[in-house]
Amino acid sequence: MAIPFLKSLFPTKSFLGVDIGTTTIKIVELKRSQGLPELLNYGLLESYGHLERINNAIQTSTLKLADRETTEFLKILLKYGGFKSREAVASIPAFASFTAMMELPLMSEKETSQAMQFQAKQYIPLPVSSVTIDWIKVDERLDQKGNAFQKILLVSVPNEQIQKYKTIFDGAGLNLTTLEIEGLSSARSITNRSDKTSLIVDIGARSTGISVARNGLLKFSGQTDFAGGSLTQTLATGLNIRARRAEDLKKQRGLKGIGGEYELSTLMLPILDVIINEVRRVRDDYERGYTDKIQQVILSGGGANLLGVGEYFQGELGLPTMKAGPFSQVSYSSEIEPLISDLSSEFPVAIGLAMRGFQ
Ligand SMILES: Nc1ncnc2c1ncn2[C@@H]1O[C@H](COP(=O)(O)OP(=O)(O)OP(=O)(O)O)[C@@H](O)[C@H]1O
């Protein structure tokens, strides 16, 4: 699946997984190895520029790093991080793509492909000529009469977005071999070899991606624009403080802290409730359309580090809730063992992308 607009012809030894988030760029370099892929290197660069803009931000889209800035950041990370490979796999955020779930009679891959070209038009809100379409079969079922059906996840990405990524990667001297939506990447690194149906909630800065995944494969996805940036914004407004200070308070004290006469949770819980309601909607939609039930919730993204967030999700959703553990998919030096727990939430997408390089 994904958007393989360029496929490298020669097997490469190591790959970069590059996750360009709204406020943070994460890169991991994985090397092919006999057992688990070997983690050669990783790096993260966070920009605080958006926090200066956040106070006037009407739409969170103003949080976005500009393309030129992104290229410069990438170059800095590559240079100082000592990454060796120039082969990169990158992700498209959920909010920059469009996904739809559809059901078709079961048929050959070739026939499905032809049917999709036709069907896609009805589902995509943009002219078909302006988007790149891809699809993935996520399930099969028999109806009561014994007819076989397949569930298809349709993904479309505006060509403009793809061009934008090519420009950014060209500018940074990287060979962009594959682009995929980030839900696929985190499904791969978080649920590989787990046959529990999991709901992955990726709380980023600008948006929260919600995916259902099992055995490393994405089954269903949703998204909301309420995320870490909204939490910072609500603290800044509620406590009448600058965004940068609100960001620090949020990171240091989380749901357990106090700011002025307020408990921070009083301000932040309403935002988390909006996210949780969207998670419930995705769970209900999934369980209506599939035969299995969601068994657990896995939190990822920087927002998963908010103190107390796991307990709150677990209480509200009534499902076992844990933090993502993508490093279990790679082998790494014992020197970084003490850091793993802190890095786990931030790296699922980048690790899943680099893993994709070997598939
Ligand atoms: N310890 C922490 N407690 C609370 N929030 C945190 C913590 N660490 C990071 N965050 C928040 O996580 C968010 C950044 O997460 P992440 O790096 O996953 O986002 P991103 O990938 O840049 O954004 P997006 O996925 O929306 O494009 C920010 O809102 C940041 O404030």
Ligand SMILES: [Mg+2]
């Ligand atoms: Mg992200």
